[in-house]
Amino acid sequence: MIVLNDEIKKELIQLASEKNIFLEGNITKLIDTESDLDFRNYIFQCISRDKESRKKRLDITKTIQQQNKELTEWKAHNEQLNSELKLALETSEKAKQLAESDLDVLQKRTQNELVGSIVKVALWIICGVGAITSILFAITLLTDIENKTVESSWSNMFSILLTNSFSIVGTIMGVKYANNRNNGRDGGGCKYKK
Amino acid sequence: MDMIDSILLVDDENLFHLVFEDACSLLDITLNLMAIDNADAAENHFANLVKENKPKPDCIFVDLNIIGSSFDGIELCRRINFVHGDGVVIGIISSSDDETEQAKAVKAGAQFWIIKSDEIEPRLEEFVKDFEGYKERTASFKVYR
Numbered sequence: 001m002i003v004l005n006d007e008i009k010k011e012l013i014q015l016a017s018e019k020n021i022f023l024e025g026n027i028t029k030l031i032d033t034e035s036d037l038d039f040r041n042y043i044f045q046c047i048s049r050d051k052e053s054r055k056k057r058l059d060i061t062k063t064i065q066q067q068n069k070e071l072t073e074w075k076a077h078n079e080q081l082n083s084e085l086k087l088a089l090e091t092s093e094k095a096k097q098l099a100e101s102d103l104d105v106l107q108k109r110t111q112n113e114l115v116g117s118i119v120k121v122a123l124w125i126i127c128g129v130g131a132i133t134s135i136l137f138a139i140t141l142l143t144d145i146e147n148k149t150v151e152s153s154w155s156n157m158f159s160i161l162l163t164n165s166f167s168i169v170g171t172i173m174g175v176k177y178a179n180n181r182n183n184g185r186d187g188g189g190c191k192y193k194k
Numbered sequence: 195m196d197m198i199d200s201i202l203l204v205d206d207e208n209l210f211h212l213v214f215e216d217a218c219s220l221l222d223i224t225l226n227l228m229a230i231d232n233a234d235a236a237e238n239h240f241a242n243l244v245k246e247n248k249p250k251p252d253c254i255f256v257d258l259n260i261i262g263s264s265f266d267g268i269e270l271c272r273r274i275n276f277v278h279g280d281g282v283v284i285g286i287i288s289s290s291d292d293e294t295e296q297a298k299a300v301k302a303g304a305q306f307w308i309i310k311s312d313e314i315e316p317r318l319e320e321f322v323k324d325f326e327g328y329k330e331r332t333a334s335f336k337v338y339r
Contacts, residue, residue, distance in 0.1 A: 026225040051220060058216040062312055065209045 001032040009039045016042060024050045115172060122168050126161050133157045198325060200226040202251035204236040204270060205287070206261040210310070214255070217315050223322050233263035233270045240278050250282055253325065255308070258288035258295060268295065268302045275303030283328040291339065300335050307337045 033040040137154040211229040230236045256267040285306035317338040327333025
């Protein structure tokens with residue numbers, strides 16, 4: 001035990017009464033208080049105050065510890081949610097790409113079918129008109145009927161059909177070329193191949 | 195009830211150092227507490243005490259999982275018990291109540307296991323009552339729940 005002299009004891013008691021400053025910490029438990037009643041009261045007060053502040057600190061520390069624990073758990077939970085979200089996003093992105101690719105294929109197929117139908121109809125019309133005018137021209141030749149009008153109509157018709165045929169073929173080729181260029185630029189061509 | 199002369203706490207959680215220090219002071223368990231947050235540092239500290247022939251702590255409380263260390267609390271118990279010292283009361287203080295780990299701790303020389311939770315004070319009070327038994331090596335391994 002630590003034995004303090006009377007002068008120091010008086011000074012400590014005076015400091016407590018005048019300025020409200022007390023000894024604190026475990027040192028208070030090591031000071032001898034046997035011989036002096038006033039000093040014993042003073043040390044008792046010091047120990048009580050120290051216990052009070054320690055209790056407060058302990059409560060606060062426990063609360064912080066608990067909050068820390070909850071925060072750590074929350075962080076782990078959050079990280080797990082984030083990774084799940086990331087995975088879901090990646091899956092949806094893949095699904096979106098697949099759907100876009102399928103849509104692209106479907107659009108191209110529809111376009112090709114439409115172009116094919118237009119070409120077929122155009123060819124039928126061209127061939128039909130060509131055949132009808134040729135038959136009419138043949139009949140007028142065979143029957144010796146006046147054929148000036150049919151003759152000029154036939155030649156006109158054939159020239160028109162010829163130019164129109166080239167125009168249709170040119171347009172189709174142009175559209176196909178433009179499509180191929182677009183596909184090549186945005187990588188659609190590769191997707192199409194897949 | 196006599197106080198324990200000196201205690202060494204090995205725990206990675208610094209906040210628990212404060213809790214333990216305040217609990218020890220409020221319950222008059224010890225006036226001499228040292229806290230270390232790393233198992234490697236604790237082993238070095240203990241080895242130095244032995245080497246320099248300085249007084250060893252009377253009791254060592256070791257956390258089970260000491261983050262940032264190259265080995266866990268059970269291994270630290272084993273090293274202190276079987277490599278560096280003898281006669282030191284040593285045990286685990288952990289939030290885990292895993293019986294497999296407790297069996298491992300007994301093999302490593304741990305004498306007690308204190309469950310760490312919000313209300314640690316009653317367990318520490320009970321432990322202090324049993325301390326003499328641990329010191330005399332008459333008390334068997336006990337889990338303070």
